[in-house]
Amino acid sequence: MKRWIILAAAAAVVLMSPSRKETDVGELLPVELLYIYKEESGIWVQTDTGDLGIGADLQSALKDLKETAPGKIFLDTADYLIITKETVDLLPQLWGILRPSTEVCLGINADTQAAAFLSAHKPGVTLNDIRSGGRFLPTLIRTGERYYLVS
Numbered sequence: 001m002k003r004w005i006i007l008a009a010a011a012a013v014v015l016m017s018p019s020r021k022e023t024d025v026g027e028l029l030p031v032e033l034l035y036i037y038k039e040e041s042g043i044w045v046q047t048d049t050g051d052l053g054i055g056a057d058l059q060s061a062l063k064d065l066k067e068t069a070p071g072k073i074f075l076d077t078a079d080y081l082i083i084t085k086e087t088v089d090l091l092p093q094l095w096g097i098l099r100p101s102t103e104v105c106l107g108i109n110a111d112t113q114a115a116a117f118l119s120a121h122k123p124g125v126t127l128n129d130i131r132s133g134g135r136f137l138p139t140l141i142r143t144g145e146r147y148y149l150v151s
Contacts, residue, residue: 100128
């Protein structure tokens with residue numbers, strides 16, 4: 001049900017945009033969770049929709065994500081952001097890309113399947129809180145198939 005609400009909101013934003021290209025609503029891929037981590041090959045950006053972008057830096061990874069997705073990736077719907085110790089320094093670059101109310105946590109062995117868990121166990125720290133300073137990131141730990149959120 002929540003997916004349909006997100007999709008409807010995404011469609012409304014796209015359709016009401018004054019400088020828009022024609023977009024088929026069926027092509028929109030609203031993202032609920034974004035997971036950013038680092039591998040030897042660079043920065044990896046993965047979504048709960050199963051899409052993946054890889055690049056030397058965050059911008060090229062996001063570009064790859066959008067170019068290789070089977071539809072139009074819609075990041076404005078992201079409710080959750082999981083980052084790692086290696087990618088926490090990328091947070092300032094995300095302020096203009098994600099909504100200020102996107103909730104953020106530090107991931108240990110995390111994955112994009114955590115969206116349902118995070119909707120029940122809210123991280124409680126937003127991008128806006130981080131931008132204002134003084135907030136510690138809660139840690140999302142995955143052990144096997146189980147998740148734990150530690151404040």
